[in-house]
Amino acid sequence: MPELPEVETIRRELKPVIIGRRIERVKVLWPKTVAPTSARRFQTSLRGQTVTGLGRRAKILLIKLANNLTLTIHLKMTGQLIYRHSEYQIVGGHPQAGGADNLPNRFTRLVLDFDNRGQLFFNDARKFGWSRLLTGADQAELIRHFGPEPLTRDFSQNYLAQLAARYPRRPIKALLLDQTLIAGLGNIYADESCFRAGLQPARLAGSLKPANTARLHQAIQQILKLAISKKGTSARDYRRPNGQQGNFADLLQVYGRGGKPCLVCRQIVIKNRLVRRGTHSCPRCQH
């Protein structure tokens, strides 16, 4: 489930290999991936464009083009972006990873061919992911739609405290997952942030004291920075552009550890459902 650290890793690793490259050919293998634009219109709009930069907003990758359009990609749950070139090392092993098997495979929805014979494959087993070409006005709207980026100054202790005060009856996990309030957290990092902050995900935001919001703020930033430094979490399908897994899964404290002993206190980690998500927490470390 690519969240902020995964998309940021993809952005950083893809940037040096596709920046300055011209898109020579676009193959749309699953038209719904580029809907509502038709596959043909998508292809003709993209062909011949040169990549001038790579950005990210929340969980969306922004591929900036020379004509001031931006190609946006959302990987949702199972999306992958795999880059291949004869001089770019690929590591395989996973059936969806674009490693040992040939690409495109049965999960490939979109392929971009570059002028240096490099290829970018957008694979997505569940077809939730999408790619759209945005004009300047559309970009501005996309930027506005999301809350502050949690690793910038816009996301301050004070901002988080104000959020909690504004939504006192919502569980803190609901606030963390709301993209219009905070951009880029998903299920994994919401649970991990709550654990690091010593707070139950179900705890109502209105019950947080200033020390709690301060600790939660710090936990979110520390977890995201650490996850980026480890190139993200390959819980299932996520892969880096070279096919390798991220390394943060080894450092998860509660996510995916329901029924296992807490790594801090040995109490059994509880898994239940909260805001329709599998939610993991330690009954002893979190209050």
Added chain:
DNA sequence: CACTTGACCTGTCCGC
């Protein structure tokens, strides 16, 4: 307005 549910999708795993 605040909050919840359904829909979009399919691979994987489990019990029978």
Added chain:
DNA sequence: TGCGGACAGGTCAAGT
């Protein structure tokens, strides 16, 4: 071996 069902969760539209 095959099959039904549960489960995974990001996001938006629709419902309460």
